[in-house]
Amino acid sequence: MEPATDRRSAARQADRPMAPELVARLRKQYEGLISDLLGEGLTDAGYAVADTAVAQGLWPERLHRPIELHPTTQSRPFLDPADFWFTSHLERHWDLIRAEIDAIEEPARAGFSTAGMDGSSVRGGRWHQLMLWDRGRRFERACGLLPGTAEVLSAIPDVTAQGTGFVMVSWLEPGTWIAPHCGPTNVKARTHFCVRGDARARIRVGDQVRGWDEGRCFVFDDSYEHEVWHDGEVPRVVLILDAPNPYLVDGERVVRQEQANRADEMLTFMTAMRLRRITRVGADVKVTFAPSMVEFIRSYLETRQLESVELRQGVLRVRAVATPGGEG
Template sequence: MPFQQVRQGMAYGDDPDLGQLIEALPPSGFRNLLEAGWRFESDGESRTAAAVYRTALQAIPQFLPPSTRAVLEHAKGAVDANDRALETFLQESLAAVRARHGNARLDRFDKCVDTLLRKRRVYRPSPSFLYFPELPPVEFYDRADFPWLDALDAAADDIRAELIEVLADGPEVLEPYMAEKVPQTRWQELNNSRRWGVFYLWRAGTPNAENLARCPKTAAALEAWPKCDLLRTGPTAVFSILEARTRIPPHVGVNNARLIVHLPLVVPPGCGFRVGSEQRSWEPGKAFVFDDTIEHEAWNDSDEPRAVMILDTWNPHVTPAERELVTALTAGVGEFYGALPDYIAGSSA
């Protein structure tokens, strides 16, 4: 049926302006999708229309006239309504199968459903320096892969006490975590600022003997830490202090062959952390592991500082041979440049 004829017999709200707005768009696959969705919707096939609109919303051109906003809002509304109906339908149709597997771990399947329903966005590793292929794109890793975290948790009270003693010397004891020569726009507010300050225990593969001597129980707890040995870039271990009313903007780390460990130490209410689509609250004394090459951000909306100990460690899916080669590769890049560029050194919340 020709587009003009469909518009004359509209049944989706009697809004001829929408059809005119679609027609006014420059010819493209995007406009064709919108026309098809509008045509199905006009014929009362709302589910098919929503599926077509969904495809159109995934292919929005970079430059569109402002008048397109009404069309996009309509398409999104149709998709949202369909997703809500689909969610209700799936809850009912899957109930019996779920009941048969009531004792099984279903968190991955739940994330799959949330992604299908557009309640969860898909994030993938996007390291700023080194991408190691065929590693699982996991936001937060299972602690079972890191049994040594139990000992770190057990030492959390002692580590916290030593950190508080260090901080008693005043803010000058901390260094700005961000100190880029040519900062990206997102870092301008935090660059060379102690609002995100750190106290280095290990820095780019070298232990800070003076700082470790000030924190002997922390140093002892780190002896069991399986260090990510990357010549001149790792391992690194720091106390990370995020001042009150401070946010670390969304960003990615440098190398997905390594992972990042957080041991929360001082966490006032109002602090949060997001990796990809998953948001978590820090629980003092309970370490977790995440892939910092997936977009992540942190915030402290409280009136007090937040303190976390940050470590790096190897991704458990990287073999010993691959680890040695990644170390040599990183060292070779550093040798080529003569000094480590910011995009290799990187940062993590």
């Protein structure tokens, strides 16, 4: 028979709430597994994991899985565009913005970055992106490519000056699938302003599916699971804008905390990756690892008698240490 003291100890453990740091860590691990399964088309397995996490109290529902989940006065996949004053401002300037986008023939040549099959959520096709603003920082080269658009956006401090602010041109090629995933926090609300549409391009947020209408905005909470399919024939181009979520309880405090968290991102990243220094040299990046990581890598190569290992376009290229009388 189980001793009474052991039963009481187990009961206390079961009743004790998880620390916030543990909740965040578990949510991140669960979400990574769920997204991987859904991205491979293993829908039943992915949602079985999601339901397990919900049963453990990590999230309120299987389709709403942010790492940071703050209290709100209302929570739903699509939000009311009328609650965001700048949606009408963007729609009034659609002709100008569309003309600048139409002048771009090849986004990659124009300076857009491209996510393809190696992207974390892109499972087919090509997704081109051009960052205009991020966390109050204006990207001059990108804004110079679209000067009229940048002027329109400059009048929206909600997305250009706020700590949660973010503006990007999203150019989606036909045949692209962005697999189901959840944004990391519900601090922000995400606006899509459709500059160029295609009737066969669709987005699902939570359990709701809709398309894009040229010259119109919709707003959604990207901490809900969302995915995109483009089965059409012409690129779908939208402006993506992130503004503070107006439904947050104690929103100002939460946004300030989010800004503080973001300020710690680089420290967290460098510590996790065991980096000592990162330097941008022209178009390249030079990375110096911490001594412990350098020693680990050196030991790994030595024990396997490798001179170099390179991953190029998904192909691993290995060069062994040359042996006397043999080929390197």
